[in-house]
Amino acid sequence: MTETTDAAEQARTAPDSTSAPLLEVRDLQVEFHTKAGVAQAINGLNFTVHPGETLAILGESGSGKSVTAQTIMGILDMPPGKIAGGEIRYRGEDLLTMPEEKRRKLRGVSISMIFQDALSSLNPVFPVGWQIAEMFRIHRKMKKKEAKQEAVELMRRVGIPAAEKRVWDFPHEFSGGMRQRIMIAMAIALDPDLLIADEPTTALDVTVQAQVMDLLLDLQKEYNMGLILITHDLGVVADVADKIAVMYAGRVMESADVYEIYASPSHPYTRGLLDSIPRIDGGEERLKAIEGLPPMLTNLPAGCPFSPRCPMATDLCRTERPELERVVDGHYSACHYSAQIYDDLRGGAA
Amino acid sequence: MSRPDLNTAAGADPFADAEVVLDVDGLVKHFPLTQGVIFQKRVGAVKAVDGVSFQLRQGETLGIVGESGCGKSTLAKLLMRLESPDEGSVRFRGEDFLAVRGEELRRLRRKIQIIFQDPYTSLNPRMSVGDIIAEPFKLHPDAKPQQGIRPRVKELLDVVGLNPDHINRYPHQFSGGQRQRIGIARGLALNPDVIICDEPVSALDVSVQAQVMNLLEDLQAEFGLSYIFIAHDLSVVRHISDRVGVMYLGRLAELGTEDEIYGAPGHPYTQALLSAVPVPDPTLRGKREQIVLQGDPPSPANPPSGCRFRTRCWKATEICAEEEPALTPRPGVPHDVACHHAEVREDLTA
Structure with missing residues (x-):
């Protein structure tokens, strides 16, 4: 069995x-x-x-x-x-x-x-x-x-x-x-x-x-x-x-191969999601919740739809909507700072 | 995750010496099945809760996990006295909660409150948030706050992280997570000692779920609450609980500290449950052993003889059909397990 x-x-x-x-x-x-x-x-x-x-x-x-x-x-x-x-x-x-x-x-x-x-x-x-x-x-x-x-x-x-x-x-x-x-x-x-x-x-x-x-x-x-x-x-x-x-909010924030996403999430939203779930193997003391609420679809924010909840958001994020762009081959992220997040993660891991 | 030290199991339970708030002993609830319209003949019973015993200690969170139909919500209702049990006792700080009546009962009822699963149906859509949270004071006039009801309601809104200025809004103006906060504020209104949380986060999105779980933990620390946390999500239960009871068909299969149940489960059912939980890590794909149970849980109206799990168990022998295993420590398993063939497995969540 x-x-x-x-x-x-x-x-x-x-x-x-x-x-x-x-x-x-x-x-x-x-x-x-x-x-x-x-x-x-x-x-x-x-x-x-x-x-x-x-x-x-x-x-x-x-x-x-x-x-x-x-x-x-x-x-x-x-x-x-x-x-x-x-x-x-x-x-x-x-x-x-x-x-x-x-x-x-x-x-x-x-x-x-x-x-x-x-x-x-x-x-x-x-x-x-x-x-x-x-x-x-x-x-x-x-x-x-x-x-x-x-x-x-x-x-x-x-x-x-x-x-x-x-x-x-x-x-x-x-x-x-x-x-x-x-x-x-x-x-x-x-x-x-x-x-x-x-x-x-x-x-x-x-x-x-x-x-x-x-x-x-x-x-x-x-x-x-x-x-x-x-x-x-x-x-x-x-x-x-x-x-x-x-x-x-009706857009793809990040897309990649499954191993890539879990290993190097390069969008603050993906990272937030992965950090906010409790794990079956325990360990975490306190969950890292994403603050705030998803935006109203009738009244989307001007820039990045995640910017009101994003810990990294800058003025650029609040005014200009980032498009889904290549981070590395096969890995795309709609964040102005995804390259930086990716490098930080990779640098930290190495 | 360090593995629990089996030699000093008592040391793993920080609440071992805390005062017992709720002492539940041999709780039984059978719902009759009848046939016929006028002369209703009793043809059987759904054995929703069939002999459940546990103790809840001051300041601790006892998680109850189980699949649908295992009786966990009926258990919540019995503990609230929303249903009266057929057998067994519930003692609140030594007082027999099931025997008290009238004024005594009202006084004890204040001490045990509940938070429901569905924040959409558990709040009256025609009442403002202020009225919903103030309703407990109407039912218990002698518990009226000294500072007045409205200031107290505003204070409660603030405690659960909502804007006190929204006191006149209606439930539909809030999101799911905010509504669950309203339900929590209502549960806190009468300064209870025990809160029964019946699937409080399962209707919420993951990012909001973490917020509500953090809030529940903060409130517990602030007010010294004891929780009974009922849920089907094993990771959520592990995160919030100090001890965990695993329910199957109306009975507890296993009861122990969080580390014992998840790190060293002794009951085959617990082992199967843990192995089936998908882990958010693609690198573990195919590397974890998965115990696939055959078939569905049997009907609680007609549970198998002896051990209820034996029909789906790979360890079942003759004794399992003949003798119902008691929830007790077994050789090699330091915590309580209701299995004749209990044997610790440590590799399922690592």
Whole structure:
């Protein structure tokens, strides 16, 4: 029963970052028109995902990470949401200018999504097997019996015990972990190239979380999917991601390879996050909290959105918004002083 | 993290000689399951809390960790007398908290306060912050502050780090972290000795979570409070607790000092929990041993015979099915463990 994670580790093979990107988000801007004014949920977002790669989008509530997922999927509520600019290129084609009919053929087929709350994402009045089989009936034009057989097979694949018997059970008859497995089954049913997982294990207990995360990564390896993992959990990210994009107030503050970010965080926000979490191995006397609160999206500060909370902020930060710029190869940070922070860290470490 | 010295285990617990504030003995709460509409027949019971004993000492923080459904929130309600237990006793500084009535009860109730998990639903949206924090004084008129209610409320707002001028604002005008501070101010209003914190930071973003945890620690030092800190996040519990109890299906599996539980856990369940916690350090990827538990926790309505964990345990033998292990020191384990096969593991969080 006790097993090391060696196998799981091998599953996370190095992604093929030389190949053409699967998804490219360029200068994306999304607004919400509310009574309180225009909330700028996403302000110029850039990232790429390659086949077989896991990109973690890390951020706190209100940072725009879920809106990003909804925009890529094309399930953003419009209005109040509005895409104010930018491109989302899937295999080179811009999803935002694509005719809806064409996009619908991609949605759930080539690009699919797993939501945080499996109970409210499944239809409570249909058996889970019926819901999985529906994917095959509609998209693959399968006959009922054949579709059901596929559904059972898929339930077995995601580790649901006695799948044959449980195929006609309703969502409420499953535990939280099992429901999330069913959501995963539905998401991978049609062999997607890109899977977006929005806080897939946040609602689960820690022992179940480990099971579900391992399943997700095994499937990713098997199907060579690109995975966008949206989370606020710095521990999960360290365990599974290849690349990280740290979001704050609708922008990427820092992005790099996972080892690079944890070893040399070059944005004060990333550093603040890493310093503020308590550690399971204890040691720290007092947590280094980031003071203050995230900015209102309807009233973003003029310069760097993090400047009101940043211990290093200067007048430059309060007037001029820093762009995401290269620190070293593959490591980008949106801070006027990131080079200095990086050098200090490296100098201190050496 | 230095490993706890097993020979002088008593030395590791700075509160060993402190006065016992809360003495909980054999607490049991079963919720009946009924069938039928008019003649409700009792068909079983959810054994939410099934024999929990511990002592809380002056000035210490006792953490209670466990997964959802383990009974930790029911335990909080029992300690507040929001639910009455079927069996067992709770003594507050020697007085039987469960037996007192009327005026005596009101006097003791003031001494034990609670902070709830969800700062969005635990504050009345129609009441101003000033009214919310002043409400305890309405229920306990004889505890009215001498300086007057409003000055005292302002003082409390200041203590928890909010602007006293915001006394007339409503909960929706505050962020999650600020609302949790309001809840804390309400909990402090009657100068309690014990505060039960039921998942106080789990609804908060990491950067705000650290602020609230620091505040709780400051308040404890300032007012000599004793905390019972209930949470599912093992790192958070380690950070704030002096001693930790691990709950599984209504019972304590293990109870010891923070260093004992995290550095030298003796119960297989604790070991599995600790190994499953994702650590925010990608260089440890695949290097930590991960104990993957199979399946989900059994239903508390029908817990397994003998040891409740045996159905998921890799060490289970015949005796585990026959005899319920008592929470007591075991050979080789200096602290209390409820396992027939208790054995210390030291490498799980290092």
